[in-house]
Amino acid sequence: MRIEPTGEQHPAPATTGSEEPPIAATEAPPRRRRKWPWIAAVLVVLLVLGGGAFAAVQPAVANRLELPWAPNKPKGDPPAPLAVNRQLQPPGPSAPSPTPAGVEAALKGPAGAAALGTLSGSVIDPATGTALWAKDANKPLTPASTTKVLTVAAALLALDPGHQISTKVVQGADPGTAIVVAGGDPTINSLPAGKDSIYPGSAHLDDLVKQVMEASGGKIEQVQLDLSVYQGDGIGPGWAPEDAPSTYAAAVEPVMLDGGRSSATDEKSMRVANPARGFAEKFASKLGASAGGTAKAPEGAKVLGEVKSAPLTELISNVLNHSDNLMGDALARQTALATGEPASFQGGAKATLDVLKKNGFNLDGVELSDGSGLSVDNRIPAKVLAEVLAVAAAPDGKDPRTAKLRPLLGDLSVAGGSSGRLVTRYTSGPEAAGRGWVRAKTGTLSGVNTLAGVVLDKDGHLLVFALMSLGSESDGARSALDAVVAELRGCGCR
Template identity: 40%
Template sequence: MSPPVPPVGAAPAPPAPPAAPPPRRRGRLLVALAGVLVLVLAVAGLAVLRPGPVARLLGGEATPSGATAAPPEPDPPVVLAGPDGNAPLPTDAGIRAALEPLVGAAALGDRVNVSVADVATGEALYGKGPDAPTVPASVTKLATGVAVLAARGPAYRIPTRAVAGPNPGEVVLVGGGDPTLAVDKNGFYPGAARLDDLAAQVRDALGGTAPTKVIVDSSLFTGPVFEPGWDADIPTGGFGAAITALMTDGARKDPALARRTAEETNHAAERVPQPDLTAGRQFAKLLGLTGGAAQVTRGAAPTAGGSGSAGPAPGTELGKVESLPVIRLVDIMISDSDNVIAEVMARQVALAKGKPGSFAGGAAATDEVLGELGLPAGEISLADGSGLSRTNRISPSLLTDLITLAGNGSHPELAAIFGGLPVGGWSGTLDERYRAAATAAGAGVVRAKTGTLTGVNAIAGTVLTADGRLLTFAVLTDRTQGSLDETRQALDRITAALAGCGCR
């Protein structure tokens, strides 16, 4: 397994001592990931949990009463410790010899753009159209993650507030853009802020004044709620949602069902059409309002000041809850390829840079932040933060530059980008990959974000070579026509070739 490279001058992490594998997959994982967790915890001071579907992050593995226990899963591949600081650098000729027979595979189509570089030095080792703008699909989330970590910082939390409305008993629910906000303890995202906690604060703040109405203020986000470049089935297919500044459970209609579905099939979940009003109705119910739709309307929070005839003055804060820290939101976004979180993260970048909280604002702000980090911002053109838009373009070399910057210790706050990267043959979108004989060398040592749209397949991340050298790679294809399995196998052969050779 390849964690980010420690800062210059830091000692490499010692390899984990060998141990007999416990029967439970989760137990082996926690031991094997120790090298990565130590670094990320040191950088962020926050817990980073196992990549994979969010519903599994905090357990849920016990067998229900009366149910038959499932047979134990086969042991996952061994995940290696950190890179060897003394490992030799692969040569350009060695990398070329390993990859040239593979990048022309028919399953990859007629447009395959590749970049490979060394993380420690930033030296480019191989390129095939490395600077060519290519449709990145969900690999876009790497750029979004780096941008929000730089603009907001790993510890930033997104507030959801309630303030007194213009008339006694009216409560304004003000969305701050937390996509993980839950109604109660049964929310989709473990550890999320909760509306029932906020409702309790509001009742205390109102004292003897009974709630009469909920006004929903989701004006922090502007512009269209769906990106025009999204495929027609995205709004209805469950992989995306209407992006509003107030929502619960990522706009999922039934978070409990969505959680079971994510665990069992990784399918998309049905989303509500108006996430902000849905959240307002949920909040109204928690406040004891059970009347018609007239008790929940959209509106703007009044400016604080003055005094009310009864109860708190209009605009007075009645309560506030805060999201998981950005480091955790980025982790979930990458490990689960959560498109809704990605779109909200892009808007957080926009707000941090003083731009509108919209698709266009997020794209412009991401470009600005990457430029400030010294990355070639001219090689990225975005329409959204998730990668659902087919109008997005990113060059492979920008991705390897970005990963190198996050991993070389020059910007410690960016190292959090690695916490959610799926591990080959082990977790997330790479859980079932790198299991065939032709790609087995990549199991446990490839950590990468994948991207998939019809005709578009991409992968970008890090790989530990047989010599212990940490490389970064990006392989983007946007004219594939074969089966998805064949294309993924062809991509995996490329990264497995890097894993299996010293390339000298």
């Protein structure tokens, strides 16, 4: 039985175990929309400035740098905008570099912890591309939600960073019929205008209602859905029967309110059984119409209204930081549509692999069945996860892939941050040394625990890691994985 609300949880083959715990009840309110310069600025502050990087989240440093969240930030006119160079600069030439021998010596103890079960992993220096440590790194293992690293990487490479998902309403053959042409947006906001759901910047249903009322003169009698953009099942291969609907997943359908949740502001609320139908009923009710079935929109039909999702660079925060399974599968299907593949689980998986291969990544051993990581059929070697993150973290900015993949880093959860999957981790014991210095994507299924991300070592070197533990109990394995990464933070590894 699953207890993880937004994560990845169901039995993996021949293993059992506990699940990733829910995010703390004291989690901050829904996130405000973030703009691209903000992401770039955060990356510069967090990853460029040597040893003080992640400390920028601390009040004393925030005050000193006059960051927006500083408790004692002076009042006054804001400074003129600064031009931001999206490069990650390596430490100065005098800073000693970590070595494979140093990393091997440092990780020998924590990587051998019994709580890790069978461990595979990879550590890479993104400044040089040097593999600093590897343990069965080429072995394909169940990745759980670290699958989302590949899903997001492919979307960033295939789509424009400003890509938005459209939902249109057109007039049917009968002027009294409105047909919703679904485009794949699961984030439409059911709350009144001006109020954020758990998807900041999402389109509001009320906006669409207003447009349709004005365009139709208020004469809509029936609402139908054109769901033809998606193909195949809404339940993924390798999912457990209890996965959808649940508190962490819903059937993947091309239009819905609030990710199919029963509450627009509660990330962990139960999902509805038929999200698209729920959208149609709510929309029809606001129009004073009835909800009909499905229909294909006529060619060249009059457009009565259109709303769009937040841009891609904002959607990925829900996928990476909050491990939104539905959004992960929705992004995989956007990649499929952009590359001419069917918008299905199979099409999304194929498109993800094709895009990454086209961009030069070696995907030997990778098998994907979904974009969220809920499927126990997925297989990814730790080396592949690390190599994708290493390109995102490369410092010189000359590789065109790096600029496109950079948002991967900004939306990984921060150890000990105010929101996301690492809120309750890195709080005590050896792993506490990584608090504030680690950004990572988590992954949890029964008997499977994974972690992939970046850590800044004490000498100011950014290191990339991917760790995968099989046959392990969740609580113990998570602490043990965190201890491995915390050792990278403190060792210098020379």
